[in-house]
Amino acid sequence: xxxxxxxxxxxxxxxxxxxxxxxxxxxxxxxxxxxxxxxxxxxxxxxxxxxxxxxxxxxxxxxxxxxxxxxxxxxxxxxxxxxxxxxxxxxxxxxxxxxxxxxxxxxxxxxxxxxxxxxxxxxxxxxxxxxxxxxxxxxxxxxxxxxxxxxxxx
Amino acid sequence: xxxxxxxxxxxxxxxxxxxxxxxxxxxxxxxxxxxxxxxxxxxxxxxxxxxxxxxxxxxxxxxxxxxxxxxxxxxxxxxxxxxxxxxxxxxxxxxxxxxxxxxxxxxxxx
Numbered sequence: 001x002x003x004x005x006x007x008x009x010x011x012x013x014x015x016x017x018x019x020x021x022x023x024x025x026x027x028x029x030x031x032x033x034x035x036x037x038x039x040x041x042x043x044x045x046x047x048x049x050x051x052x053x054x055x056x057x058x059x060x061x062x063x064x065x066x067x068x069x070x071x072x073x074x075x076x077x078x079x080x081x082x083x084x085x086x087x088x089x090x091x092x093x094x095x096x097x098x099x100x101x102x103x104x105x106x107x108x109x110x111x112x113x114x115x116x117x118x119x120x121x122x123x124x125x126x127x128x129x130x131x132x133x134x135x136x137x138x139x140x141x142x143x144x145x146x147x148x149x150x151x152x153x154x
Numbered sequence: 155x156x157x158x159x160x161x162x163x164x165x166x167x168x169x170x171x172x173x174x175x176x177x178x179x180x181x182x183x184x185x186x187x188x189x190x191x192x193x194x195x196x197x198x199x200x201x202x203x204x205x206x207x208x209x210x211x212x213x214x215x216x217x218x219x220x221x222x223x224x225x226x227x228x229x230x231x232x233x234x235x236x237x238x239x240x241x242x243x244x245x246x247x248x249x250x251x252x253x254x255x256x257x258x259x260x261x262x263x264x
Contacts, residue, residue, distance in 0.1 A: 059231070060224060067232045069239070132246075139242035139254060146255050147263060 003074040004045055008125045014118050021111055022101035027094035033077070036091045040080040042102040049098025051077050053090045065091060069133075076129050081105045083130075234262040 007015045024047065027033060033044065033051060044051075050072045054065035068090060071077045080088050082105060112119025222230075237258040245253045 057231075059227060062224070064228060066228075067235050135246055136239065136242045139245045140238050142254060143238060143241065 004076075005074060005129055006043075006045055006076050006122055006125050008128075009121050010118065014115070014121075017115070018103075018111065018118060018122070019101070021107045022103050025100050025102050027098045027100065029094055029096050031094050033092040033094065033100065034088045036088055038088045040078060040086045040088045040105075042078060042104050043076065043081040043108070044078045044092075044100040044102050046071050046073050046075050046077065047099040047101050048073055050095040051092050051098060051100070052095045053077065053092050055090060070095070076126070079126055079130060082108070082126060230261050234258075234260040 004015075007018065010018065022045070025033075025044075027049070034040070034042075036055065050070055052067060053069040053071065055068050056063050057066040058064075059066075071092075077092055077100070078088065080086060081103075086105070108122075112122070237260045241253075241256055241258055244256065
């Protein structure tokens with residue numbers, strides 16, 4: 001439980017209280033957890049296996065789901081459930097038999113209202129997850145721009 | 155007197171032939187002006203493209219790229235994303251310009 005990024009800094013009791021809100025879901029290889037544009041009601045923590053996050057891209061006239069990120073045990077997916085407008089901005093599917101713990105937005109927000117300290121700690125952890133994604137893709141984007149400039153100037 | 159008249163007639167005839175020739179030449183150049191844009195494009199293209207005798211047209215690499223099976227291309231893209239991800243992670247661990255623009259072995263960009 002200590003390896004779950006959303007629970008960083010929480011005492012074992014608080015972490016257990018939060019985990020009790022979750023529902024375990026089993027995904028078979030290739031099955032979809034959520035789809036781009038769907039209403040985001042749940043946030044997920046990967047308990048076992050691996051989740052593939054993709055975005056559609058046109059390759060030779062066909063729409064293909066292109067890998068954007070992979071999430072493994074202890075990592076959070078689907079944080080759009082806690083960020084307005086509550087729509088998934090990626091598609092998530094299981095790369096292998098995978099177990100995730102689903103937390104509904106409704107359950108979390110009412111729990112945080114009663115346990116503000118836990119809510120604060122989870123919000124910080126969530127900010128860290130989102131911030132890391134932002135920094136990572138900022139760097140990846142700049143690398144692509146650099147390559148584009150090199151191609152133009154070649 | 156007769157000689158003089160004959161000379162004058164020949165001169166007038168010569169002048170008429172010259173005028174006709176000039177008129178025909180001017181008409182031709184007018185036609186050329188009307189087709190000039192199309193010709194101009196061709197001339198510009200010819201000027202831009204370097205002369206390549208006995209060399210295949212440059213469309214060949216594109217065709218070769220298209221011959222890569224789509225599954226292989228998707229794998230290349232996936233591999234590229236993973237490598238870019240890893241490179242970006244390295245940069246975030248120790249942010250500096252050289253790590254930001256470090257090279258990878260991605261087949262997509264090499």
